[in-house]
Amino acid sequence: xxxxxxxxxxxxxxxxxxxxxxxxxHAIDAAITDCRNAGKDSETDPAVILLAxxxxxxxxxxxxxxxxxxxxxxxIAEIRRHPVLRTLAYRGVSYDEAAKRVFHAEGRAAMRRLxxxxxxxxxxxxxxxNKAGPAVSGEITLHGEEVWVRLSLDCMGxxxxxxxxxxxxxxxxxxxxxxxxxxxxxxxxxxxxxRLRRELRLAAPTGQPARLFA
Numbered sequence: 692x693x694x695x696x697x698x699x700x701x702x703x704x705x706x707x708x709x710x711x712x713x714x715x716x717h718a719i720d721a722a723i724t725d726c727r728n729a730g731k732d733s734e735t736d737p738a739v740i741l742l743a744x745x746x747x748x749x750x751x752x753x754x755x756x757x758x759x760x761x762x763x764x765x766x767i768a769e770i771r772r773h774p775v776l777r778t779l780a781y782r783g784v785s786y787d788e789a790a791k792r793v794f795h796a797e798g799r800a801a802m803r804r805l806x807x808x809x810x811x812x813x814x815x816x817x818x819x820x821n822k823a824g825p826a827v828s829g830e831i832t833l834h835g836e837e838v839w840v841r842l843s844l845d846c847m848g849x850x851x852x853x854x855x856x857x858x859x860x861x862x863x864x865x866x867x868x869x870x871x872x873x874x875x876x877x878x879x880x881x882x883x884x885x886r887l888r889r890e891l892r893l894a895a896p897t898g899q900p901a902r903l904f905a
Contacts, residue, residue, distance in 0.1 A: 698725065699718070700738045703741035703742050703745075707717070713846055719742045722760070776797040780844055781849075784844065786826065788825070791829070793826065798820070798842045801831075802831055818834075819835050839866055840854070840887070849873075853877050856870060867891075
């Protein structure tokens with residue numbers, strides 16, 4: 692059933708109460724929803740267009756583009772100095788669905804960087820993510836032909852967020868005994884990869900000569 696309401700048109704004619712970005716965005720979103728319910732095109736609806744232009748007026752009160760772009764660049768650098776995965780590991784993600792979603796996305800990315808540092812063939816490993824229940828962090832796992840690495844916040848406490856062990860193929864879910872590492876080691880993939888090769892006696896990457904030991 693299609694229906695229309697006058698609210699968006701009234702707000703568009705007098706948007707003086709919409710003084711913040713959040714309020715203006717909410718009005719635009721509500722207007723688009725109204726158009727959808729009325730079977731109208733939000734791209735040409737006059738109220739939506741006027742409200743969008745008002746959002747531009749609200750934003751125009753902020754600093755100019757040069758300052759805003761510089762601030763964005765500075766904040767990107769700050770984020771890279773303090774990876775969000777480390778922050779989430781320290782604060783926890785239990786009962787915080789948004790934080791847990793970011794934790795798993797960043798955890799999978801960290802595992803991919805580790806696989807690259809280990810020079811694993813893309814067909815030789817899996818990266819799995821199990822979010823489990825709301826009270827726990829769940830786990831992100833890298834499972835290769837020789838190495839298994841898991842990131843989780845629910846096991847042994849600080850500085851043991853990462854478990855790793857040697858396995859014999861991707862069907863081996865037991866493997867050798869677990870060893871432990873901190874989230875900081877996972878965030879330094881080249882150094883962590885060297886530790887994995889050393890402690891688990893992994894085969895040399897394809898294309899590199901194996902080391903000879905006396």
